[in-house]
Amino acid sequence: MRELIDRAVTRGGLPVDDVLALLLPLFRSVQALHETGRVAPLRGLGLLRADGGDPVSADLSAAGPPQRNRSAVAAMERAASSALEVRTGATVERDLSGSGDPQPLRTAEPSGPGMVIVAGWQRWEHLIGHHDELTDIASLGELFTALACGLDLAETDDADQLGRHHRNLFAVNPRLHPVLAAVASSMIAPDRRQRAQDLHGLISRLETYRDQPEDFDLDRVVGVAAGRADRRAAVLTHLRDRLFDVSRRNLLLHFRRSQRSLNLTEASVPLVLDVGNIRPSQLFTWGGPAAKRLVEGKAVDVGSVVRWDDAPYASAALDALISTARRDRAEYGQDQLRLVVAFLRWHNLKDDPATPIFSPLVLAPATLSKQRGVRDSYRLQLTDSQAEINPVLRHQLDDLYGFTLPEAVDLADPQSIESLRLAVQSQAQATQPGLSVTTVDKPRIEIVRHRALVAMQSYRRRRATSRPAIGRRQYAYSYLRPGWAPLGIQIFRDRIERRPLPL
Amino acid sequence: MRPLPYHYAVAAILEQENSKAFASLGSVPPASSPELDQLLLRQTYRLDTAGHSDVHAAAQRAADALGLDVPVEVYADEGGQADNAELIYVPERAVLLMSGNTLNLLDGDELCAVAGHELAHHQLWGMEGGRFLAAARLLAAADSDARTPSEYLETARRFRLATELFADRGALQACGSLSATVRGLLKMTTGLAKVDADAYLRQAAEVDYSTPSSGSTHPETVLRAWALQQWVERAAESEADVALALAPQLDLGSLDLLGQDQLAAISRDLVVTLLADDALRSEDSVELAQQYGVTGASRVTVPRVFDAGMVSAETRRYLAAVLIDFATADADAGNDVLSRVIALARQIGLGRDVERMVGADLDLGERAQTKVLARAAEITATRQASGGTAG
Numbered sequence: 052m053r054e055l056i057d058r059a060v061t062r063g064g065l066p067v068d069d070v071l072a073l074l075l076p077l078f079r080s081v082q083a084l085h086e087t088g089r090v091a092p093l094r095g096l097g098l099l100r101a102d103g104g105d106p107v108s109a110d111l112s113a114a115g116p117p118q119r120n121r122s123a124v125a126a127m128e129r130a131a132s133s134a135l136e137v138r139t140g141a142t143v144e145r146d147l148s149g150s151g152d153p154q155p156l157r158t159a160e161p162s163g164p165g166m167v168i169v170a171g172w173q174r175w176e177h178l179i180g181h182h183d184e185l186t187d188i189a190s191l192g193e194l195f196t197a198l199a200c201g202l203d204l205a206e207t208d209d210a211d212q213l214g215r216h217h218r219n220l221f222a223v224n225p226r227l228h229p230v231l232a233a234v235a236s237s238m239i240a241p242d243r244r245q246r247a248q249d250l251h252g253l254i255s256r257l258e259t260y261r262d263q264p265e266d267f268d269l270d271r272v273v274g275v276a277a278g279r280a281d282r283r284a285a286v287l288t289h290l291r292d293r294l295f296d297v298s299r300r301n302l303l304l305h306f307r308r309s310q311r312s313l314n315l316t317e318a319s320v321p322l323v324l325d326v327g328n329i330r331p332s333q334l335f336t337w338g339g340p341a342a343k344r345l346v347e348g349k350a351v352d353v354g355s356v357v358r359w360d361d362a363p364y365a366s367a368a369l370d371a372l373i374s375t376a377r378r379d380r381a382e383y384g385q386d387q388l389r390l391v392v393a394f395l396r397w398h399n400l401k402d403d404p405a406t407p408i409f410s411p412l413v414l415a416p417a418t419l420s421k422q423r424g425v426r427d428s429y430r431l432q433l434t435d436s437q438a439e440i441n442p443v444l445r446h447q448l449d450d451l452y453g454f455t456l457p458e459a460v461d462l463a464d465p466q467s468i469e470s471l472r473l474a475v476q477s478q479a480q481a482t483q484p485g486l487s488v489t490t491v492d493k494p495r496i497e498i499v500r501h502r503a504l505v506a507m508q509s510y511r512r513r514r515a516t517s518r519p520a521i522g523r524r525q526y527a528y529s530y531l532r533p534g535w536a537p538l539g540i541q542i543f544r545d546r547i548e549r550r551p552l553p554l
Numbered sequence: 555m556r557p558l559p560y561h562y563a564v565a566a567i568l569e570q571e572n573s574k575a576f577a578s579l580g581s582v583p584p585a586s587s588p589e590l591d592q593l594l595l596r597q598t599y600r601l602d603t604a605g606h607s608d609v610h611a612a613a614q615r616a617a618d619a620l621g622l623d624v625p626v627e628v629y630a631d632e633g634g635q636a637d638n639a640e641l642i643y644v645p646e647r648a649v650l651l652m653s654g655n656t657l658n659l660l661d662g663d664e665l666c667a668v669a670g671h672e673l674a675h676h677q678l679w680g681m682e683g684g685r686f687l688a689a690a691r692l693l694a695a696a697d698s699d700a701r702t703p704s705e706y707l708e709t710a711r712r713f714r715l716a717t718e719l720f721a722d723r724g725a726l727q728a729c730g731s732l733s734a735t736v737r738g739l740l741k742m743t744t745g746l747a748k749v750d751a752d753a754y755l756r757q758a759a760e761v762d763y764s765t766p767s768s769g770s771t772h773p774e775t776v777l778r779a780w781a782l783q784q785w786v787e788r789a790a791e792s793e794a795d796v797a798l799a800l801a802p803q804l805d806l807g808s809l810d811l812l813g814q815d816q817l818a819a820i821s822r823d824l825v826v827t828l829l830a831d832d833a834l835r836s837e838d839s840v841e842l843a844q845q846y847g848v849t850g851a852s853r854v855t856v857p858r859v860f861d862a863g864m865v866s867a868e869t870r871r872y873l874a875a876v877l878i879d880f881a882t883a884d885a886d887a888g889n890d891v892l893s894r895v896i897a898l899a900r901q902i903g904l905g906r907d908v909e910r911m912v913g914a915d916l917d918l919g920e921r922a923q924t925k926v927l928a929r930a931a932e933i934t935a936t937r938q939a940s941g942g943t944a945g
Contacts, residue, residue, distance in 0.1 A: 528915075
């Protein structure tokens with residue numbers, strides 16, 4: 052057993068998964084003992100064995116019934132108890148924006164005189180002749196902490212260090228997993244009333260620590276950011292970064308078609324039978340005349356780009372966008388309506404290299420309004436020619452690859468997208484020279500047409516009405532009274548009477 | 555060589571309805587601009603008369619045959635694109651741009667045919683004060699705007715197709731040989747170095763053009779070869795058949811401007827036929843007729859019969875809807891009016907469509923429906939009897 056402790060000390064703590072493999076069997080056997088009303092002989096290391104790579108085991112033949120000295124324990128607890136719990140008995144002046152270590156002005160013994168972590172692989176309860184299940188939990192906790200943090204608790208120095216930092220084990224080992232640190236702290240709490248009570252629960256937490264959510268720990272952040280000048284900035288940055296949702300649910304990272312968005316390029320495809328008849332100028336892409344008008348701050352009639360016949364879902368989608376934006380403005384004071392000027396198709400080479408990720412890259416704040424008329428018209432306008440770079444993507448690329456992208460680009464500069472591409476490419480090539488980033492500004496008509504077709508078909512399927520389509524359009528008609536709205540005249544007006552060219 | 559009837563018809567409609575835009579597009583032909591020259595010099599290889607005498611000889615032969623007296627320039631595109639030949643329209647000269655492997659593939663006659671095709675475009679754009687060019691430009695401009703009603707898009711498509719057929723005739727006129735023209739066409743579209751024109755013409759003759767699926771009439775090579783053969787064999791007499799192959803049916807789903815006019819006329823005739831029956835001429839139905847644009851008491855003596863080959867299923871449904879409009883226009887009219895409309899529908903070949911709508915859209919009980927249909931049969935019988943005695 053000494054060997055194992057020495058190895059942990061020289062290596063500054065064993066890897067946590069090794070520690071768990073070594074100790075969990077012992078935890079379980081101690082739990083089994085507790086269930087039979089006995090306690091484990093965990094005072095000192097004498098009865099513990101760890102041969103080779105085998106898990107640590109205890110000589111359970113020495114297990115016996117608990118020894119209780121309730122009056123002594125009660126006396127200790129009474130001495131420490133008061134109406135207020137003094138968590139650290141010291142006055143500390145902490146300058147959050149400064150970088151120096153907090154200076155304790157007056158140090159007092161925490162948690163009362165006797166309830167401390169004592170050296171010699173034993174608990175303070177042992178010293179007053181008390182040994183029960185809670186004592187065993189503390190023993191196991193100390194064993195775990197010692198191996199994970201590389202402490203030899205036979206040494207007074209190490210025991211004192213643990214005593215000072217038993218609430219923040221990151222101070223001893225900053226690489227400790229937060230969930231494990233929390234479990235260990237709760238096990239070794241000197242105050243029995245704050246110590247974890249349930250060994251079974253502790254074991255299952257240790258077994259599944261990777262699946263558990265981490266709690267935010269300020270000490271840890273500040274510890275990591277010790278080198279930085281401004282603690283406040285470090286804390287705020289960390290807090291902000293925690294807010295980024297990088298899961299697949301986040302459409303800003305993993306974009307997919309939804310009711311909350313409308314792909315104007317797809318909605319502008321004329322669904323003719325022969326792809327060869329579609330010309331790129333018919334499609335709405337960034338760089339065309341409509342985009343030019345938008346950049347100049349003028350309003351664009353959405354009807355001039357969207358083909359209502361071929362994208363019957365477009366008007367409903369635009370209505371939904373308008374009402375969401377209006378509600379957001381009323382409730383939050385601003386809306387989230389954005390025109391995506393460019394998407395980035397990229398791969399997370401570290402976690403999932405095979406799956407392409409399609410994220411909006413350049414987001415231009417826009418307003419959308421509806422003008423009622425015999426035929427409703429929608430007007431799209433950019434509020435600012437400054438477009439932001441998708442902050443979630445910016446954070447994720449920084450997190451993964453260390454890319455720094457600008458926060459915004461000026462769309463009035465025709466080279467803005469190209470320079471953004473160059474920025475991404477040059478940073479990517481810094482570590483992988485073979486990598487290239489290309490701009491797709493010419494629509495791939497066949498693909499876009501296919502997507503538009505799929506979108507229209509799924510729309511049709513979604514709202515399969517009994518009302519049949521005549522000449523690819525649907526009419527609201529009824530021959531019953533009241534509400535007589537004949538069909539023939541509607542078709543005549545819509546399809547046969549000549550309408551002027553929109554020139 | 556004259557443009558196709560379709561060219562004349564479309565240009566006439568566009569000029570009449572959009573006279574201002576039409577005039578402005580037709581009157582200002584794009585002058586040869588220094589930008590175009592610079593672009594060509596930068597991005598293409600100019601085939602010199604001395605260095606490429608064979609190419610120029612073929613092109614000049616085509617120009618002479620078409621009676622085109624402008625200088626012909628030939629350029630080869632640098633970008634590795636598909637085989638193609640293209641005319642860049644400048645009024646005072648003919649700029650031919652060849653791309654891909656075109657010049658290597660074609661022999662003298664075929665090159666003459668291909669050059670003739672492109673020069674025929676030049677000829678067409680210059681005809682009649684540039685009105686066909688104006689029409690093409692107007693349609694192309696409309697094509698790019700999503701607000702453009704679908705009939706203009708369909709017209710643009712058919713106009714392009716008709717233009718290709720016109721240019722094919724130019725190719726034929728230039729080289730004087732149907733076989734060489736079809737070979738040139740085939741080599742350009744397939745990229746093969748060896749093709750058999752006669753076999754392809756036999757293939758083209760086997761295709762049934764009378765009932766093509768509506769909408770899929772984009773310029774298929776086989777249709778172009780067939781149309782050219784018709785032109786060689788029957789000259790102007792073939793126009794009607796060619797037009798039919800281009801637009802097989804009157805289809806509500808893909809109407810062009812001409813089809814729209816045609817269907818509007820059919821609708822009005824139908825309304826007039828309906829109102830000719832005194833029992834149907836109520837105040838409400840006269841008002842409805844006005845919405846269809848029927849005002850005077852014009853009379854159609856012989857109602858038109860719609861057969862399935864000429865009119866698409868959707869168009870028939872529309873016409874049936876027009877009939878039902880009038881059958882239900884008068885709220886107080888009884889089912890007798892409906893029976894009379896059904897009788898008329900049976901007479902003009904829309905009986906099945908109208909009966910289907912009566913079953914689906916009118917809230918008649920089964921018994922009432924049977925009664926109405928029986929009454930309609932009675933009316934038909936009476937009419938036939940009276941028609942029989944009159945005849």
